[in-house]
Amino acid sequence: MINRLTFFIVGTMNFLKPPTSILAPLVTRSAPKHQNIDFIGEIGQKPEEESLQVKIAVENLSVFYGKFQVLNNISLNIPQNRVTALIGPSGCGKSTLLRSFNRMNDLVPGSRVDGQVIINGENIYAPNVDVVDIRQRVGMVFQRPNPFPMSIFDNVAYGPRLYGIHDKRVLAEIVEHSLRQASVWDELKDKLNQSGLALSGGQQQRLCIARALAVEPSIILMDEPASALDPIATLKIEDLMETLKENYTIVIVTHNLQQAARVSDFTAFLMIDEDRSGTLVEMGATEQMFTNPRNKQTEDYVSGRFG
Amino acid sequence: MPRQTLDREIHHLQDEVLLLGSMVEQAMLNAIDTLKHRDLSAARRVYREDDLINEKRYAIENRVLILFATQQPIAHDLRLLAAILEVITELERMGDYAKGIAKINLRIGSEDIQLPIREISRMGDLSVGMLHRALSAFIEEDVQMAYRIPQEDDLVDELYNEIYRKNVENMIANPEEIDHNNYIMWIVHNIERMADRVTNICERTIFIATGELLEIDVSDDEWDDEDTL
Numbered sequence: 001m002i003n004r005l006t007f008f009i010v011g012t013m014n015f016l017k018p019p020t021s022i023l024a025p026l027v028t029r030s031a032p033k034h035q036n037i038d039f040i041g042e043i044g045q046k047p048e049e050e051s052l053q054v055k056i057a058v059e060n061l062s063v064f065y066g067k068f069q070v071l072n073n074i075s076l077n078i079p080q081n082r083v084t085a086l087i088g089p090s091g092c093g094k095s096t097l098l099r100s101f102n103r104m105n106d107l108v109p110g111s112r113v114d115g116q117v118i119i120n121g122e123n124i125y126a127p128n129v130d131v132v133d134i135r136q137r138v139g140m141v142f143q144r145p146n147p148f149p150m151s152i153f154d155n156v157a158y159g160p161r162l163y164g165i166h167d168k169r170v171l172a173e174i175v176e177h178s179l180r181q182a183s184v185w186d187e188l189k190d191k192l193n194q195s196g197l198a199l200s201g202g203q204q205q206r207l208c209i210a211r212a213l214a215v216e217p218s219i220i221l222m223d224e225p226a227s228a229l230d231p232i233a234t235l236k237i238e239d240l241m242e243t244l245k246e247n248y249t250i251v252i253v254t255h256n257l258q259q260a261a262r263v264s265d266f267t268a269f270l271m272i273d274e275d276r277s278g279t280l281v282e283m284g285a286t287e288q289m290f291t292n293p294r295n296k297q298t299e300d301y302v303s304g305r306f307g
Numbered sequence: 308m309p310r311q312t313l314d315r316e317i318h319h320l321q322d323e324v325l326l327l328g329s330m331v332e333q334a335m336l337n338a339i340d341t342l343k344h345r346d347l348s349a350a351r352r353v354y355r356e357d358d359l360i361n362e363k364r365y366a367i368e369n370r371v372l373i374l375f376a377t378q379q380p381i382a383h384d385l386r387l388l389a390a391i392l393e394v395i396t397e398l399e400r401m402g403d404y405a406k407g408i409a410k411i412n413l414r415i416g417s418e419d420i421q422l423p424i425r426e427i428s429r430m431g432d433l434s435v436g437m438l439h440r441a442l443s444a445f446i447e448e449d450v451q452m453a454y455r456i457p458q459e460d461d462l463v464d465e466l467y468n469e470i471y472r473k474n475v476e477n478m479i480a481n482p483e484e485i486d487h488n489n490y491i492m493w494i495v496h497n498i499e500r501m502a503d504r505v506t507n508i509c510e511r512t513i514f515i516a517t518g519e520l521l522e523i524d525v526s527d528d529e530w531d532d533e534d535t536l
Contacts, residue, residue, distance in 0.1 A: 232308065235308065235310065239310075239311045242311055242312060258379050261376060261377035261378070261379070262312065262313075262377060262378055262379070263312075286377060287373045287376070287377060290373075290376040290377050291372055291373055291376045
């Protein structure tokens with residue numbers, strides 16, 4: 001039900017004006033459980049975008065590491081086939097939030113989750129959910145490129161083999177398709193048998209993206225995917241995101257505000273509250289968040305005045 | 308190396324500037340046409356449609372601001388986007404001149420007035436032609452052309468001065484027609500100012516291409532002030 005909620009895109013150029021009452025609160029911290037969350041964002045001059053599907057609905061999500069509450073009651077909607085950036089100062093929980101979308105936090109000893117993360121209508125924290133299945137549907141790319149110590153081909157084929165695909169021809173097709181999607185096929189097609197570790201950082205990162213794509217996820221989580229790369233390699237990753245969003249929903253955590261501004265369609269800003277837990281301050285269309293955020297704290301953060 | 312999003316957006320904005328320019332050109336030609344035919348309902352339309360020009364201008368301005376905020380344009384990109392902000396302001400003002408002419412037409416109403424319509428049309432054609440080529444130069448960053456176009460302003464000024472002299476003579480000879488001659492002065496003044504503002508667009512073209520902010524040295528008013536300064 002939730003995943004069919006529609007994002008209403010209001011108006012065209014009016015977001016430089018003060019917010020009006022038709023804007024539902026974007027931050028729904030106190031929303032009771034199961035309440036439908038209307039995400040009413042505004043987008044400047046994108047009249048072709050009339051409605052967006054919600055891909056990930058986060059409802060009253062709190063995450064604890066032992067006694068420490070890392071995330072405090074977060075509710076937001078991630079739109080399908082768009083890039084959503086999570087920004088905020090160090091320690092605000094943006095990586096934890098990202099990792100909660102494919103239950104990577106399960107790997108942290110003593111971690112506990114309250115609330116729901118609903119993907120395709122299903123709460124991924126429900127008791128009977130297969131975590132492996134979630135991680136197939138929700139791929140992840142990390143800060144440091146981490147190719148496996150094996151050939152380029154085997155890196156990309158690793159996931160599909162794990163899921164039982166062993167036909168050489170099928171694997172070759174998957175590898176080519178994935179590398180093409182990651183915009184790295186032309187550079188690597190003649191050295192598929194070489195080690196994935198022998199590539200440049202930028203190529204390694206795109207290889208890792210190809211590896212994530214090979215198991216056909218619908219969501220890709222990126223945790224600082226370009227922070228270890230030089231500017232040209234960064235630009236290639238950013239362009240890649242723009243291309244990939246046609247087929248995937250992308251969520252990216254980045255410390256680089258300019259990168260968030262460049263690549264994302266929506267931005268969520270998190271901060272640490274008085275209990276040192278991460279809370280959502282504001283979420284909206286990136287264009288609006290970086291030209292006229294509604295919240296003073298967001299304004300201060302995006303204009304470099306704190307954090 | 309291309310920057311996919313920024314390059315696409317800039318290209319789109321250039322198209323939008325051309326579109327705004329053609330709206331302004333059409334508004335000016337229409338305004339003069341309504342004078343020629345003394346068509347008041349068409350004049351009302353020109354007057355109203357200025358809103359569309361204003362809206363387009365703000366839409367472009369908004370897009371530019373978003374690109375400043377999200378894409379961090381630098382160097383040539385920065386100059387281009389900053390220049391677009393200037394150019395759309397000029398275009399919007401030119402739209403106001405067309406609106407002004409429509410307004411004068413409505414003010415004249417059904418009064419019987421002898422307009423020097425041939426000269427007015429000629430001034431309009433010259434000014435609109437200058438604008439059209441200035442916008443081409445702006446998009447193509449053609450510096451040579453940007454330097455050349457403002458020189459054509461002399462022709463517009465000549466026509467203006469000619470009408471001015473005739474008007475003054477007529478006011479002296481027929482004081483009862485002073486109001487009519489005033490209307491005519493306002494009309495040609497609007498067209499003359501439009502041509503002046505084309506020079507500003509050309510200056511921005513040079514700025515994009517060279518980074519130099521300069522004033523192209525042409526007599527920028529209906530009077531050449533050199534003698535009086």
